[in-house]
Amino acid sequence: AQSVTQLDSHVSVSEGTPVLLRCNYSSSYSPSLFWYVQHPNKGLQLLLKYTSAATLVKGINGFEAEFKKSETSFHLTKPSAHMSDAAEYFCVVSEAGRRALTFGSGTRLQVQP
């Protein structure tokens, strides 16, 4: 069975400082992993995806994530936070051939001025 654990429900950073959102996954097969962002009253936007190619994945808006199979982790990072990054972030896993995306419980990112 596939599952995702987001290790922090809430992260607060200052504008211009690095962002780290942590995610661990569990999967019986080679997984695909995603990060989605949800701004208030808006739908989910795909930030980046890992599908068994390069382990360091670059996404939109300066975000990137590294797939570490030995640690079953897929942490999301950004070198410098911007006020517009404040949102809810979801780590998502899907096994090959499965129909459903399995979402984590989300991490709310707050960016202080």
Next chain:
Amino acid sequence: DAGVTQSPTHLIKTRGQQVTLRCSPISGHKSVSWYQQVLGQGPQFIFQYYEKEERGRGNFPDRFSARQFPNYSSELNVNALLLGDSALYLCASSFQGSSYEQYFGPGTRLTVT
């Protein structure tokens, strides 16, 4: 290009009533998935349809049903509404019947009173 569209945006229903939510996928996408997002949680998979056939079902009661039309649009129906059905219902489309690269609509906010 138009993204995934959903209607209505908001809906208020009474316990015991029935509701129909609608979704139009991105042009060229043949698969539609439905997710339920309860406040403060990550989305939960309800259904996936591909080429008008149900290809996946999550752990939801039979009160939930869906269908996909020849133009690949989809409807989600919920009968005998309960207070616990209050949630944001998200529709996602993808080109093929897999879970990769799902693009989400803005959602329908359902409130059951």
